Amino acid sequence: MTQSSARHVALLVVLLVIALGAHVAGADQYAGTAAFLELGHGARSLALGGAFTGVAEGVHALFFNPAGLGSTASQLSSIAELSSDFYNHGSIAAMLGPFGMSVGFVALEPVTERDEHGASLGTLDYSDFAVSLGSRLCRGSLSMLGVGVWSIGSSAKVVRMGNLGDGGDGLGANLDVSALLCGSAGGGYALSYKVGLTVRNVLGGAIRYRSGHEEAWSREATLGISVSLRQQLLVALDFSIPEGAGMGVEWSPVDEMRLRVGVRSEGGISLSGGFGVDAGCFGVEYACVFKKHLGCRHRVELLVHLDSLLSR
Amino acid sequence: MSRRHDASITRLALAIVVVATALCCPSIGCLSQSIEVERSTEIREETLFVSVRVRVLSDVDGFVIDEEVSLPQAISVLDGTDEAFHYCESLVDWANVDGASEGDEFLVSYSVTLPSEDRPSSCTVRGSTIAQSGLEQVVQLTGTVIIDLPEPLPAVPSDVGLASPIAAPNPVREGGVVFWYEVPAEANTASLLLSTLDGRVAFTTPLSTTSSRFPSSGSWSPTDESGKMLANGPYLFIITVDGRVMGKGILIVRR
Numbered sequence: 001m002t003q004s005s006a007r008h009v010a011l012l013v014v015l016l017v018i019a020l021g022a023h024v025a026g027a028d029q030y031a032g033t034a035a036f037l038e039l040g041h042g043a044r045s046l047a048l049g050g051a052f053t054g055v056a057e058g059v060h061a062l063f064f065n066p067a068g069l070g071s072t073a074s075q076l077s078s079i080a081e082l083s084s085d086f087y088n089h090g091s092i093a094a095m096l097g098p099f100g101m102s103v104g105f106v107a108l109e110p111v112t113e114r115d116e117h118g119a120s121l122g123t124l125d126y127s128d129f130a131v132s133l134g135s136r137l138c139r140g141s142l143s144m145l146g147v148g149v150w151s152i153g154s155s156a157k158v159v160r161m162g163n164l165g166d167g168g169d170g171l172g173a174n175l176d177v178s179a180l181l182c183g184s185a186g187g188g189y190a191l192s193y194k195v196g197l198t199v200r201n202v203l204g205g206a207i208r209y210r211s212g213h214e215e216a217w218s219r220e221a222t223l224g225i226s227v228s229l230r231q232q233l234l235v236a237l238d239f240s241i242p243e244g245a246g247m248g249v250e251w252s253p254v255d256e257m258r259l260r261v262g263v264r265s266e267g268g269i270s271l272s273g274g275f276g277v278d279a280g281c282f283g284v285e286y287a288c289v290f291k292k293h294l295g296c297r298h299r300v301e302l303l304v305h306l307d308s309l310l311s312r
Numbered sequence: 313m314s315r316r317h318d319a320s321i322t323r324l325a326l327a328i329v330v331v332a333t334a335l336c337c338p339s340i341g342c343l344s345q346s347i348e349v350e351r352s353t354e355i356r357e358e359t360l361f362v363s364v365r366v367r368v369l370s371d372v373d374g375f376v377i378d379e380e381v382s383l384p385q386a387i388s389v390l391d392g393t394d395e396a397f398h399y400c401e402s403l404v405d406w407a408n409v410d411g412a413s414e415g416d417e418f419l420v421s422y423s424v425t426l427p428s429e430d431r432p433s434s435c436t437v438r439g440s441t442i443a444q445s446g447l448e449q450v451v452q453l454t455g456t457v458i459i460d461l462p463e464p465l466p467a468v469p470s471d472v473g474l475a476s477p478i479a480a481p482n483p484v485r486e487g488g489v490v491f492w493y494e495v496p497a498e499a500n501t502a503s504l505l506l507s508t509l510d511g512r513v514a515f516t517t518p519l520s521t522t523s524s525r526f527p528s529s530g531s532w533s534p535t536d537e538s539g540k541m542l543a544n545g546p547y548l549f550i551i552t553v554d555g556r557v558m559g560k561g562i563l564i565v566r567r
Contacts, residue, residue, distance in 0.1 A: 268511070
C-alpha cells in the first residue's frame with residue numbers, strides 16, 4: 001500500500017468514525033423527517049428492495065452511496081410515479097463522471113382542508129421539493145485482503161418542506177457520507193463483490209419552519225453488500241440502523257435486459273419486482289412495489305447513457 | 313383538564329371524610345379517618361360517572377350500615393355561577409358498605425347527566441347524605457365537588473362514508489386529530505393504519521366497529537408505534553374492515 005493510499009484509508013476511517021459517532025450521539029425527536037426523500041430512488045433500486053448501498057452504480061448512487069458515483073458511464077435519469085391516487089412524484093437526476101445531482105418533488109392532489117369539527121374549508125395544495133448534490137471524493141486501490149478499489153463519497157441535500165401559508169413551510173439541509181470497497185475473486189473475475197457503508201444526516205441543522213417549529217433529521221447508517229457472478233447474477237443485501245433491511249436479486253439473461261425481485265422490511269414487509277431494458281444510448285427501467293393494504297406502486301424511469309450518446 | 317378533574321374528585325373525597333367526621337362523631341359512629349384509594353371517571357354519551365373508593369384507616373365502633381340505608385338525601389347541581397343547573401340529574405350510591413373497620417373499603421359513586429347544548433364549562437355538585445340503619449341515623453356525609461365538564465362531542469361530519477374517512481382538523485397542528493369513519497353493520501374488526509407516502513407504516517390501531525371516531529373522546533396526537541411524534545409532512549391513512557381496505561385519505565401534519 002502506498003503512502004497516499006494509507007492517507008486515504010486513514011481519512012476513510014476518520015470520516016466513518018465521526019459519522020458513526022454523530023449517529024450514536026444524535027437523538028431525533030420526530031419520526032420520518034423529510035420522508036418524501038425516500039420516494040426519490042430509481043426503479044432499479046426499488047425493484048431490488050432498496051438494497052443498493054452495496055451496489056452503488058449509476059446515477060442513483062447519489063442517494064444510496066455517493067462513493068459509487070462515477071463507477072459506470074454517465075447517466076441522465078427521469079423518474080415518474082404512475083399509480084398513486086393521492087400524489088404525483090417525479091425527479092430528474094444526472095451523473096457526470098464522479099459528480100451527481102438530482103432534483104425531485106412530490107405534489108399532493110388537492111387535499112380537503114377541514115376544521116376541528118370536520119367541516120370542509122376548501123382544498124389546499126401541498127408539495128415538497130429537494131435538491132441533492134454529491135460526489136465521489138477520492139478513490140484508491142488496496143490489494144490487501146483482496147480488496148481492489150476503495151472510494152469515499154459524500155452528498156448534500158436541501159429540502160423545502162410544504163408550501164403551506166401561515167408559516168407552514170420549512171427549509172433544511174444535511175450531509176451524507178459513504179464508503180465503498182470493491183473486490184473480485186476467481187479466474188477472469190467471475191465473482192466480484194462490493195461492501196458499502198452510508199451514514200445519513202451527519203452534518204446539518206434541523207429543518208426550520210417559519211412557524212418556529214424545528215425538526216432534527218433522523219440519523220441512519222446502512223451497510224450494504226452485493227455479490228455479482230459473471231455479471232449475470234447479482235445478489236444485494238442492505239441492513240440499516242435504526243430500522244430497515246432489504247434484499248434483491250437481479251438476473252441478466254442478455255446484456256440488454258435485467259430482471260429483478262426484492263423484499264424489504266421497513267415499517268412492514270414489501271415485495272418488489274421489475275425489469276430494465278437498454279436500447280442503444282437509452283434505457284427503460286420499471287419497478288412495482290407491493291405492500292399489504294397499500295397495493296402496488298409503479299415506477300417508470302427513463303435513462304440516457306450520456307457517454308454513448310455523446311460518442312455518436 | 314383531567315388533572316383539575318382529578319383534583320376535584322380528591323376534594324370531594326376529603327370533604328366527605330372531614331364533614332362526616334365533624335357531624336357524626338356525637339352520634340353512633342364516625343368515620344374518623346379514611347383515605348381515597350381509587351377513583352374513576354367515565355363519560356358515556358351524556359352522562360358523567362364518578363366513583364371514589366375510600367379506605368377506613370381506623371375502626372369505627374358500632375358503625376353498621378345495612379341494606380336499608382337511604383341514599384341520598386339531597387343532591388343539587390349548580391352551574392359555575394351558582395345558579396341551579398337544571399339539566400343535571402344525579403344519583404349517589406354506596407357499595408360494599410357493611411360495617412366499617414380499619415382496612416375496609418367502600419365506594420361512593422354518582423352520576424351526572426350532562427346537557428348536550430348550552431353546557432357550562434363547569435358545574436358544582438353538592439351532596440348531603442344521611443345514611444340510616446332502620447330508624448337510626450348512623451352517619452351523615454356531605455361533600456362538594458366542582459366538575460370541569462368536557463366539551464360535547466361534535467357531530468359526525470356529514471360527508472363521512474364507507475369509502476371516505478375523514479381526518480379533522482387537516483392539516484393537524486399541535487392540538488391532535490380525530491379520524492371519522494364508517495364501517496358496515498356486519499363488520500367484525502376494523503383498524504386504522506397510517507403510513508408515509510412511500511408505504512412505511514408508522515402507526516396502526518384497532519378501531520371500534522360500533523363507533524364512528526378515533527379516538528372515542530379527545531384527539532390523537534400523531535405519533536409512531538414507539539410514541540415518537542411524527543414529523544411534519546403528508547401521511548396516508550387507511551381504514552381496513554375485516555382485513556380489507558375500506559377507505560383512504562391524506563393527513564398533513566403541520567406544526
